[in-house]
Every structure is written in structure tokens, then in C-alpha cells.
Amino acid sequence: MLIVEAIILSVIAASTPLLLAAAGELVVERSGVLNLGVEGMMIMGAACGFAGAFLSGSTFVGALTGIAAGMALSFVFAVLTLGLAVNQVAAGLALTILGIGLSGLIGASFVGQKIVPAPHLYIPGLSDIPVAGKILFAQDGFVYFSVLLVVGIWWFLYRTRGGLILRAVGDSHTSAHALGYPVLKIRLMAVLFGGGCAGLAGAFLPLAYTPFFIPGMTAGRGWIALALVVFSSWLPGRLVAGAYLFGAVSILQLHAQALGLGIPSQLMTSLPYLATVIVLVIISRARGSAGSVAPASLGVVFVPDR
Amino acid sequence: MQLVLEKRAERSTFIALASPLLAIVLTLVTISILLLALGKNPLAALYVYFIEPLTDPYTLMEIAVKASPLVMIAIGLSLCYLANVWNIGAEGQFIMGAVTGSYLAVVTNGSDVGHWLVIVMLIMGALGGALWALIPAICRVRFGANEILTSLMLVYVADLIMDYLVRGPWRDPKGMNFPTTASFDPSATVPVILDGGRLHAGVIVTLAVVVIAAVMLGRTIKGFEIRVVGAAPRAARFAGFKSDRLVIFTFLISGALAGLAGIIEVAGPVGVLQPGISPGYGFTAIIVAFLGRLNPLGILIAGLFLALTFIGGEGAQISMKIPLDLTKVFQGVLLFYVLACDSLILYRIRLIGSQPKTA
Numbered sequence: 001m002l003i004v005e006a007i008i009l010s011v012i013a014a015s016t017p018l019l020l021a022a023a024g025e026l027v028v029e030r031s032g033v034l035n036l037g038v039e040g041m042m043i044m045g046a047a048c049g050f051a052g053a054f055l056s057g058s059t060f061v062g063a064l065t066g067i068a069a070g071m072a073l074s075f076v077f078a079v080l081t082l083g084l085a086v087n088q089v090a091a092g093l094a095l096t097i098l099g100i101g102l103s104g105l106i107g108a109s110f111v112g113q114k115i116v117p118a119p120h121l122y123i124p125g126l127s128d129i130p131v132a133g134k135i136l137f138a139q140d141g142f143v144y145f146s147v148l149l150v151v152g153i154w155w156f157l158y159r160t161r162g163g164l165i166l167r168a169v170g171d172s173h174t175s176a177h178a179l180g181y182p183v184l185k186i187r188l189m190a191v192l193f194g195g196g197c198a199g200l201a202g203a204f205l206p207l208a209y210t211p212f213f214i215p216g217m218t219a220g221r222g223w224i225a226l227a228l229v230v231f232s233s234w235l236p237g238r239l240v241a242g243a244y245l246f247g248a249v250s251i252l253q254l255h256a257q258a259l260g261l262g263i264p265s266q267l268m269t270s271l272p273y274l275a276t277v278i279v280l281v282i283i284s285r286a287r288g289s290a291g292s293v294a295p296a297s298l299g300v301v302f303v304p305d306r
Numbered sequence: 307m308q309l310v311l312e313k314r315a316e317r318s319t320f321i322a323l324a325s326p327l328l329a330i331v332l333t334l335v336t337i338s339i340l341l342l343a344l345g346k347n348p349l350a351a352l353y354v355y356f357i358e359p360l361t362d363p364y365t366l367m368e369i370a371v372k373a374s375p376l377v378m379i380a381i382g383l384s385l386c387y388l389a390n391v392w393n394i395g396a397e398g399q400f401i402m403g404a405v406t407g408s409y410l411a412v413v414t415n416g417s418d419v420g421h422w423l424v425i426v427m428l429i430m431g432a433l434g435g436a437l438w439a440l441i442p443a444i445c446r447v448r449f450g451a452n453e454i455l456t457s458l459m460l461v462y463v464a465d466l467i468m469d470y471l472v473r474g475p476w477r478d479p480k481g482m483n484f485p486t487t488a489s490f491d492p493s494a495t496v497p498v499i500l501d502g503g504r505l506h507a508g509v510i511v512t513l514a515v516v517v518i519a520a521v522m523l524g525r526t527i528k529g530f531e532i533r534v535v536g537a538a539p540r541a542a543r544f545a546g547f548k549s550d551r552l553v554i555f556t557f558l559i560s561g562a563l564a565g566l567a568g569i570i571e572v573a574g575p576v577g578v579l580q581p582g583i584s585p586g587y588g589f590t591a592i593i594v595a596f597l598g599r600l601n602p603l604g605i606l607i608a609g610l611f612l613a614l615t616f617i618g619g620e621g622a623q624i625s626m627k628i629p630l631d632l633t634k635v636f637q638g639v640l641l642f643y644v645l646a647c648d649s650l651i652l653y654r655i656r657l658i659g660s661q662p663k664t665a
Contacts, residue, residue: 034454036394036454040638076642080642080645080646083311084311084645084646084649084653085311085649085652085653086645086646086648086649087596087645089392089394089454090592090596090641090645091642091645093394093589093592093593093641094593094638094641094642094645095638096638097589097593097634097637097638097641098634098635098639098642099638100631100634101631101632101633101634101635101636101637102631102635102638103631104629104631104634105340105344105629105631105632105635108629108631215631220462223458223462226455226458227455227458227459230452230455264470264474266466266467266469266470266473267466267470269466270462270463270466270467273459273460273462273463274459274463276455276459277441277445277451277456277459277460280445280451280452280455280456281445281449281456284445284449284451284452285449285450294452298452299454303311303313303653304310
């Protein structure tokens with residue numbers, strides 16, 4: 001029983017950064033912008049988040065600095081792609097390279113330092129329930145927040161006027177513009193929101209996952225988050241399932257290795273990527289007949305004419 | 307008051323020429339500020355970065371060795387991007403080229419079979435890269451799946467395939483358990499063409515690719531087709547150009563070139579197949595392609611310039627203790643400025659009052 005509990009706890013810990021980053025990117029892509037710089041914003045969030053927490057002694061301040069770092073980087077992306085109508089793929093890649101480099105410079109002086117990891121918040125009463133209580137109600141703040149975040153995003157996208165406008169902008173920016181909605185402003189907000197989420201996801205790693213910072217510690221999680229958004233076909237509900245599936249695979253791969261199951265660990269690790277390709281093919285095939293697939297204006301540059 | 311973009315009536319030729327230079331100047335200014343913040347003398351650091359590597363024959367050769375894969379991959383990518391096809395998985399195609407090409411080197415290891423071997427390896431490497439690139443191309447043409455995401459996902463799969471092979475079936479039995487194949491035989495190695503360095507015959511192949519691409523883009527129907535489909539898809543349809551066929555074609559070419567670059571790298575400077583054969587060449591090549599504005603000659607210059615930053619960065623780390631990460635920052639910032647300045651070719655920035663004019 002204890003091993004199962006430990007595995008579930010480690011799956012939750014592995015899934016949380018994926019969920020946080022992917023939730024932000026989902027909103028960005030729903031607004032019609034493809035920001036491939038998630039990995040760069042995450043690693044900046046990790047470096048600045050750790051720096052903030054180390055200098056202030058507070059996890060909360062660390063999380064806020066992480067968010068700010070992610071947003072700052074995403075603002076650069078927004079200036080280029082929204083303000084100057086630059087190609088989003090190229091700008092996103094530049095963002096990743098820049099983020100990896102800058103985080104290395106910022107984080108260099110913090111390598112080898114340790115902080116107190118984020119405290120686990122025990123919900124009174126509920127956390128005393130055997131097994132389930134410890135798994136569900138004794139997590140750190142990041143885990144609770146990630147779930148709340150996705151619920152909030154779902155509510156925003158499907159139950160508010162703002163969400164409807166955001167989806168309209170993502171599906172047809174010309175129509176939304178013709179109706180008088182400020183396409184670029186809405187996209188700017190979405191990009192900043194996505195940057196903040198990616199920064200927080202990155203900050204989770206040194207603040208809660210491991211209590212120290214190492215350069216490049218995001219290790220491709222930003223790219224997995226991008227895959228997740230596609231995998232979930234841009235639906236918040238599926239995003240949670242997908243994040244936990246991807247998280248579980250990454251943990252099971254470690255255990256499969258330890259148990260000597262004879263399956264190459266590389267095959268296990270590659271499953272999420274292969275699954276993403278397959279899902280992408282299936283949902284693209286269904287386009288036209290079934291409804292919800294990629295936002296129609298995804299990645300298309302928009303220059304309003306006056 | 308508000309800043310807005312306004313489409314120019316025609317491309318500005320002056321800015322088209324000035325924009326890369328402006329981007330480089332802006333980058334140098336930004337990096338100098340960053341160097342000051344790091345407590346280093348910017349002028350001394352920039353000298354180590356950009357001038358010192360040019361003063362020594364060995365580092366000059368190293369620049370060519372480093373630029374060769376970047377240029378070769380970027381040429382292929384530029385064909386894709388010109389045709390509005392977004393292959394960003396060149397890193398995976400590079401690795402699969404290295405893997406398929408290495409197969410012969412691994413199975414013939416120890417039996418000196420003759421110099422034709424390396425030629426066959428290069429062909430197999432190009433085929434391997436092309437086949438790997440064919441997957442996202444077919445997904446796009448047959449199912450409409452976004453090629454940006456599929457080609458990117460396959461990078462990780464390729465990396466894991468190589469990882470499996472060099473840790474499993476292809477591992478050097480005498481390699482002390484290190485994840486690497488046995489060193490390639492001389493007959494499976496791309497020969498060095500100048501003494502005293504690592505300058506290899508692959509550099510000549512890259513130069514040939516640049517010339518062929520320049521001729522193809524400027525002088526053939528295929529090149530015209532690529533540019534028309536990218537610039538004006540509707541006009542291309544009326545002209546009878548099949549965009550699906552072009553997706554397959556550009557993916558195959560760029561995959562083959564990335565694969566060729568991969569096997570040349572492995573059979574040349576590296577000499578074994580092992581994890582980490584590429585310090586992100588496939589991704590850096592995207593910067594090279596844009597920095598060279600998708601023009602073969604421009605890409606050659608851009609590739610040499612980025613190679614210079616790599617070599618200069620290594621030098622700066624040794625002599626001035628400047629972190630290697632600064633090279634990445636430099637490349638990211640440079641690409642940002644290049645993209646931003648390029649946007650000025652098509653648009654002008656206007657400052658307008660909050661009251662829209664009714665003219």
C-alpha cells in the first residue's frame with residue numbers, strides 16, 4: 001500500500017508542472033497565438049523563482065518572482081509577434097534559446113544553494129482520511145492551485161463573455177476585429193497569462209520538486225506541455241487527464257527500469273510523444289465532422305487595418 | 307497616442323539591406339550592457355568573441371567545421387519556410403541521419419572494407435533523415451495534422467531511438483559501459499582535408515549544397531514553384547502547382563540535408579555515435595535560416611557568423627570566465643532583433659493620435 005501511495009504522490013508531483021504550463025499555453029493558443037517558448041519561460045521561472053525564494057526566504061515570494069519572470073519573457077514575445085507581426089514560430093524558438101541562456105546566467109550564482117521546500121498544506125479533517133487524505137489533501141500549494149487554475153480556465157472559457165470573445169479571436173481574428181473587439185489587446189493578455197503560468201510551472205521545480213536549482217532543470221517539460229495542449233485537443237478537462245497521464249508515464253518509466261521489466265525505458269519515455277502525434281492525426285482527420293479542434297487562427301499573424 | 311503597423315506599398319530595399327546590420331548593432335549594444343552587468347569589460351569580451359577566433363588558423367578551421375552542419379540544415383529548412391512549410395524537427399532528422407548512416411559503420415567495425423563505405427554511409431544518412439521527415443509530411447498531407455507539432459515531437463523520439471541503440475545493441479563492448487559505439491574505422495570516416503585541424507571533406511559538400519540551392523531557387527521552375535506557393539498560395543493553385551506535393555518535396559529535401567549533416571558530423575569530427583552528438587544544431591539552424599533571410603548565400607554567411615559566436619564563446623569562457631550561456635543569450639537576442647528589423651521591410655511603424663483620422 002505504501003509503495004502505491006508513494007508512486008501516486010510522485011505522479012502528482014511530476015504532473016503538476018506540466019499541468020500549470022499547459023493550462024497557460026491552452027489559453028494562449030485558444031486566443032490564436034502559438035508560443036513555442038514555453039520551455040524558455042519555464043526555465044526562467046525556475047531560475048528567478050529560486051533566486052526570489054532564496055533571497056527572501058519565502059516560497060510565496062519565489063513563486064511570484066517565477067510568475068513575473070515568465071510574464072516578462074512572454075511580453076518580449078508579445079511585442080514581437082503582436083506589435084511587430086513577426087513569425088510566431090521563429091519568435092517562440094528565439095524565446096526558448098534566450099530563456100535557457102538567461103536562466104543559466106541568473107542561476108549560476110545559486111547553483112549548490114538549498115532552500116526549504118514549499119510546505120505541504122494539510123486541510124484539517126480531510127487530510128486525516130487514510131491513504132486518500134494524504135494523497136489528495138496534504139499537497140503543497142502548487143498542486144491545489146494547478147487544479148483550481150484549470151477549473152478557473154474552463155469556467156472562463158465556457159461560462160463568461162470574456163472567454164467567448166477570446167475563443168472568437170482565436171477562431172477568426174478578422175471577424176472578431178470587424179465586430180470591434182481589440183484582437184491584439186486580448187491576445188496580449190492571453191500571452192502574458194500563459195507566460196505567468198509557464199513561469200509558475202518552472203518555479204514549482206526548484207521550490208517544491210527539488211529544493212535546489214540546476215541549469216536546464218526543466219529538461220524538456222515545456223515542450224511536453226506544448227504537446228499536451230494538442231493532445232487534449234484544446235479542451236481543459238482533457239488537459240488534466242493528459243497531464244496526469246504524461247506524468248504517470250514519466251514516473252512509471254523509472255519504476256519499470258527498477259523492476260527490470262525488460263521494456264526499454266526509452267520506449268516508455270517516447271510514448272507521450274508518439275501518443276501526441278497519433279492524437280494529432282486522429283483529431284485532424286475528424287476536422288470538419290467533429291467540432292472542437294485547433295483554433296482556426298492559430299499561429300496566423302494579424303495586422304489590423306484601420 | 308498609439309503605435310501601429312502600416313503595410314508599405316512596396317518592400318523597402320534600403321531597409322532590406324540595412325536590417326541585418328541594424329540587428330547586429332542592436333544585439334552588440336544589448337550584449338555589451340549585459341557584459342557590464344556581469345562586471346566584464348565589454349570591448350575586451352567582444353574582441354575575444356568576434357575577432358580573436360579569426361586570428362588563428364586552427365580556430366578558423368573550427369568555425370568552418372561548426373558552420374558546416376548549421377548551413378547544410380538551414381538550407382533545407384529555408385526551402386520549407388519559403389514554401390510556408392514549418393519543419394522544426396530538423397534536430398530529429400539530423401539524429402536519424404546519424405543513426406541510419408552509422409549502422410554500416412557499426413556492423414563492419416573492425417573489418418576494413420574500403421573507402422566506398424563512407425560514401426554509402428552518407429547516402430544512407432540522407433535517406434534516414436528524409437524518411438524521418440516524411441512522417442510529419444504525410445501526416446500533414448493525408449490527415450491535415452499540424453507539421454510544427456508532429457515534427458517537433460519526433461525530435462524526442464529520434465533522440466530516444468539513438469539513446470536506446472548506443473546503450474543497448476550498438477554499445478561498444480570494450481567501451482567500459484559508456485553509452486557509445488566503437489570508434490569508426492578509417493574507411494567509415496569522412497577524411498580530413500587540411501593538416502593541423504579537423505577541417506573535413508563534409509565542408510566541401512556543404513558548399514556544393516549552397517551553390518545547388520542558389521541555382522535551384524533562382525534558376526529553375528521548382529525554385530519558382532516553392533516561392534510562389536509560399537508567397538501566394540491562391541495564385542499557385544491557379545498556376546497548377548500542387549501544394550501537397552510541395553510539402554512532401556520540401557520535407558524530403560530538408561530531412562535529407564539534415565540527415566546528411568548528421569552522418570557527416572558523426573563520421574567526421576565526432577567519430578562515434580553517442581548521445582549529445584548535436585549541441586542543438588537542428589534548432590540553431592532555424593536561427594541561421596532566418597538570419598540568412600532564407601537565401602542560400604545569406605545562410606552561408608549567417609552560419610559562419612553563428613559558428614563564430616560558438617567558438618568565440620568557448621574562448622571567452624576560458625580566457626575571461628564568461629559563462630557559456632551568454633552565447634545562447636546572444637543567439638536568442640540576435641534572432642529577436644533580426645525578426646523585428648525584418649518586419650520593418652514590409653511595414654512602417656506609425657505613431658497615431660488616439661482619434662483615428664477620417665481621411
